[in-house]
Amino acid sequence: xxxxxxxxxxxxxxxxxxxxxxxxxxxxxxxxxxxxxxxxxxxxxxxxxxxxxxxxxxxxxxxxxxxxxxxxxxxxxxxxxxxxxxxxxxxxxxxxxxxxxxxxxxxxxxxxxxxxxxxxxxxxxxxxxxxxxxxxxxxxxxxxxxxxxxxxxxxxxxxxxxxxxxxxxxxxxxxxxxxxxxxxx
Numbered sequence: 280x281x282x283x284x285x286x287x288x289x290x291x292x293x294x295x296x297x298x299x300x301x302x303x304x305x306x307x308x309x310x311x312x313x314x315x316x317x318x319x320x321x322x323x324x325x326x327x328x329x330x331x332x333x334x335x336x337x338x339x340x341x342x343x344x345x346x347x348x349x350x351x352x353x354x355x356x357x358x359x360x361x362x363x364x365x366x367x368x369x370x371x372x373x374x375x376x377x378x379x380x381x382x383x384x385x386x387x388x389x390x391x392x393x394x395x396x397x398x399x400x401x402x403x404x405x406x407x408x409x410x411x412x413x414x415x416x417x418x419x420x421x422x423x424x425x426x427x428x429x430x431x432x433x434x435x436x437x438x439x440x441x442x443x444x445x446x447x448x449x450x451x452x453x454x455x456x457x458x459x460x461x462x463x464x
Contacts (some may be wrong), residue, residue, distance in 0.1 A: 280311045280344065280381075280390075281444070282313070282390055282391070283312070285390045286307075286308070286312065286390055288385075289383060289386055289387060289390065289460055290305070290307050292383060293305060293307070293363050293383055296363075296379065296380075297364065298367075299363070299376075299379070300364035301400045302323075302419060303328055303364040303365050304323075304328050304329070304331045304364070304365075305331065305361065305363055305364065306323035306327045306328060306331055306332065306333050306359060306363055306364070306365070307331075307333075307359065307363055308333065308358060308359040308387075309332050309333050309334070309353055309358045310353045310354065310355075310356050310357040310358045311353075311356065311357055311360075312357060312391060313357060313392075314355060314356045314357040314391070314393060315393055315394040315395060315463065316351070316355070316356045316393055316394070316396075316397060316398045316463065317356070317357045317358075317359070317388060317391050317393035317395070317396050317397070318334075318342075318356055318357065318358045318359075318394050318396075318410065319359055319360065319361060319384070319396060319397070319398050319399065319403045319406075319407065319438075320333060320334060320338075320358070320359075320360045320361070320370065320397065320399040320400065320402075320403060320404060320438065321360060321361055321362070321371065321400055321402040321438060321440075322360050322362035322363075322364070322365060322366055322372050322376075323360060323362075323363070323364065323365040323373075324336045324338065324365065324369060324440070325365070325369065326339075327339070327365065328364075328365040328454065333358050333359060334358055334439070335357075336443075337440075337443055338439035338440040338442075339439070341439035341440075341442050341443060342358075342399070342430065342439045343437075343440065345453070345454065345456060348382070348453060348456060349456045349457065349459065349460040350460070352356075352409065354436070356397075357391050357393065357451050359384070359387055361370055361381070361384055361402050361403055361406040361407075362377065362379075362380045363380065363383075371387055371402060372402055373441070376403060377402065377406050379393050380406075381406050384406060384407070385426055385427060386427075387398075388426050388427070388431070389426070389427040389428075389429070390418075393430045393431065394431070394432070394463075395431065395433070395459075395462075395463060396431055396432070396434075397433075397434055397435075397436065397439045397459065398433060398434070398435040398436070399415070399435075399436060399437075399439065400435075400436075400437060400438030400440075401438075401440060402438075403415045403435070403438075404417065407424065407426075407433065408422060408424060408433065408435075409464055410457075411434075414435070414437070417435050418435055418436060418437060418451065418455065419434065419435070419436065419451065419454065419455035419458065420434065420435065421433070421434055421462070422434070422435075426429075429445060430463070432462070434459055436450055436452045436455050437451070
């Protein structure tokens, strides 16, 4: 499969949704399209919208440090978001936006064909797993989910933006990521 070709086709489809997000840039992905680990966040922030790359702002720096702690970096993972445009006023994407992008997200997963998905926060857990309960009940747990034709292993951790506000939770995420590291090794 020519991943570059299919990713470009997907990007073209998502660009058509720009009418719903006037004056916003498409923030599609970053990292290695052949990675075994796909990381899915919520939606772009101000810096991401400006640079058109996911997780390059303050939360992105936290994500980079978390990945580094388990010997990973952006060249070894693939990063995207549930919603590929920044919502107005930097708000959390609403259910209609999540549902609008969900089929594209699943198509994205099908193209990348990761072995493992790391979900960052509640929006990603809601979009991929359909989970709407308290996040602390599923943090660090492994799930299996059939997406398109593949059953994938999935783990949820706190979103890096949340960790900026709740730095004491970083210990929990480090423990979760070390579990992930053992699993992928």
